[in-house]
Amino acid sequence: MCAGGPMLVHGPISIESEDGVVHESTRPVSAVCRCGATSRAPWCDGTHRLLPEKSRP
Ligand code: FES
Known part of the structure; x- marks a missing residue:
């Protein structure tokens, strides 16, 4: 974390998103968004x- x-x-x-799309990564380490602001x-x-610091997870 x-x-x-x-x-x-x-x-x-x-990872399966709410719309049923499955996202896969084979990287040694993957960073999964927790803030909801990512564009990918x-x-x-x-x-x-x-x-703002208050809005970060
Ligand atoms: S945690 Fe990095 S963009 Fe959301």
């Missing part, structure tokens, strides 16, 4: 750094 940022997941990961959900794109 990154304080105020994404959840870091080690190893392959598969479900993955973190760094946008959380632009949010």
Whole structure:
């Protein structure tokens, strides 16, 4: 977990979004957005750094 940022997941990961789309990553470490502001959900794109500190996860 990154304080105020994404959840870091080690190893392959598969996430199903609410609309049923499955997102897969085979990266050694994947950053999953927790703030909801990313433009490439479900993955973190760094946008959380632009949010006011109170709004960060
Ligand atoms: S946690 Fe990084 S963009 Fe949401």
